Amino acid sequence: MMILSGDPPRSRVLGLILVVIILALAAAPFVFPGAKAMNVAAKICIFAALVASYDLLLGYTGSVSFAHTMFYGIGSYAIAIALYAMGPNWAAVATGIVTGLPLAALLALAIGLFSLRVAAIFFAMITLAVASAFQVLASQMAWLTGGEDGRSFQLPELLRPGTVLIPKSLIGFELNGRTLTYYLVFVAAGLMILGLLRVVNSPFGRVLQAIRENRFRAEALGFRTVFHLTYANCLAALVAASAGILNALWLRYAGPDTSLSFSIMLDILLMVVIGGMGTIYGAIIGATIFILAQNYLQALMGVASRAAADAGLPLLPGLLHPDRWLLWLGLLFIASVYFFPTGVVGRLRSAGAGKA
């Protein structure tokens, strides 16, 4: 209970699903040893943390930010540029962390002070504008960021796939640097999610929810809403930048497509809404569903598309083409905002409450 900050899943089915997901992720290197499966598992961890931090903004304060990928990208690029410029050593990793995190927090502070005073809608527009300017800036400053190509880099010795820590002969499977990196990602993401759970269940988190429900009343009760919102914005930015650091470490690369593009922002939105806003647990569910769909649904759609093409149906092959998977997720997104705005988590919770 302590570790969950007194906010358990509150639904037996949900608890079971979460346990299954977490166990599967924890055992991923041994149970699903393939490179693709490992990538999927690491991506789920990273995005669960990223989406949870976005949930702090969207679900708990009710402000829509479109600049979340910017912070994610700042983290990714900070570590990538540091490792690229200083070579693969731990000093470079530390440099990346101590430049990336404060930069993200400062930028979040500036945006917050500038635009959180006004309505949610204004904040959404300004973050969108700032994020798109940042994206252009990152691709133009090629001397620093590598432009459209991004930056590939080498990890410190310990984290490289070639580094064998425990050979296969000893315990039956090999524990190498790649496995270690995976667990680094897994543990760091887990800590971030638990930390966010702590934040939203603290008195501070309650104030955020009060602001979400009725900003005017929260202000009348004597809370400085701009301060609280800006603080939440900075916290979310810090976690997002940390997730970006993990992302870059896992991919050994940072580029516009993997860390900055607007489509990632849309992915985050889809994940948080499908999983369930304002629950933190929804982030884990949403990220798992979305990334599994992204990686495995596409193959299924490819089969369906070819079948439709063979059957000579009009339009369907195009609509079912694997590249169009976002179309179906978009429809799912609209449907879930409309029909079950509390997402999977909210659904499971209310189903459990109904039976009890």
Add this chain to the structure above:
Amino acid sequence: MTDLAATDPLPKPKRDLAPILLPIALALAVIPLVGSTSSWVTLTVASLAMGMMIFIMASGLTLVFGLMDVLNFGHGAFIAVGGYAATLILLPFAASLQVDSLWVNLAVLAPAALLSMAVSGALGLVVERVLILPVYGQHLKQILMTTGGLIVAEQTLYALWGPQIIPTPLPASLRGSLIFGDVAIAKYRLLAMLVGLVVFAAILLVLNRTKLGLLIRAGVENGEMVEALGYRIRRLFLGVFMTGSALAGLGGVMWALYREQVHASVGDELTVLIFIVIIIGGLGSIGGCFIGAILVAMVANYGGFLLPKLALVSNILLMVAILMWRPRGLYAVTSR
């Protein structure tokens, strides 16, 4: 202060001229920086043309927000749909577009523009009924719903037309420039300016001289009161939404010809620009939107010429500067 007699006419509201003077002052201020008069004229005409196109696309959005407090994050989809719909006419009649006669070209362009407006307007009807009606009055859900709508619209365009860029070359008679002395003015920009001015004049005329416009303006200021007086503000809103969508479609065609290509991602690109414009102008204000569009275009053009490095963030800087001066935009219309 003097006392007013009951028979005296009401004092006229003060005209707020400072925002109107702003783009003029900006244009004059850059003359010495640009150096040559001919490049200044070219840049200014380019800014005006680009500004008019952005205005056409943004005008609907700002009115929709002002009238019903609905912000459509999927507005860019109408622009893209407009561009694609136009290709349905532009591509089959490509041959007549290459005839160097203004009238033959316009005979193809006009139906293409009308088709785009019709398709975008119809899509606006669907979007309003399906996406916005259920979440009316809830900002958060509106943003989510319309963003979802943008994703679906963009993906559907890719599914129907394929992901490649479709080239839409300019008609023969609109290519090239008119030369006055050493000043060159692209013909298409003149046409864009003309269309933009006509649209602006039409909107102003409808808003200021008709009963419909009176109701819309009253609705922007106080929707509940208009409803209490017995007008169906929902229907009014639907009409404004469809008109705004149709105008975005028209803007989409013009932008497609300006860029000489159509691609579904155009919606994303322009959405940001349009948001900046309506924030600068003051949400809900048509005049502010017009000035905002021209300012944004001027900063883009002059900035691109004078300080190419800064051009990327110039729009943001402009927005910050304007909001420091007037925190609710050039003309604050709504009380929100």
